[in-house]
Amino acid sequence: MPSVRLGFGLLAALAAGGAVALLGYCVYLDRRRRRDLGIRCCLRDQRRSGQPKAQAQARQLWDPAKEKLQEFFLQEVQMGKLCLARGEHGIGVEHLTNALLVCGQPKELLTFYKHILPPEVFQMLLYRIPLICQQLEADMYEQKYLKDDPD
Helix, strand or coil: CHHHHHHHHHHHHHHHHHHHHHHHHHHHHHHHHHHCHHHHHHHHHHHHHHHHHHHHHHHHHCCHHHHHHHHHHHHHHHHHHHHHHHCCHHHHHHHHHHHHHHCCCHHHHHHHHHHHCCHHHHHHHHHHHHHHHHHHHHHHHHHHHHHHCCC
């Protein structure tokens, strides 16, 4: 039995010595890393380059252009509902189509419109969508043509 105790004691001493050696090596490398100017400059550069990314992410969360689009979307939906309630189907469909064009998820909005709008108004909306898309494409082409034209 004494040899087993001696074996466990020796094993425990070796494990403790290894742990102390590992901890000492970690402390040595940490001090060396902190004193090295090249590593310090590299870390400083990484921190500085990381700051604009954080600011860009913050800007992404609050974007005034998106906020204005959302306001326009809500305004068009409200105007469309108001016009439809008054019985002015043509103007109401025009406003709802404008809201559909700036919407981030047009398929879901169309599905919503299908469930809440009367069938004849929904058909007017479906008929109007390609016409407005063609009009937008023509406007965009005209703007491109005017930009390219040196006159």
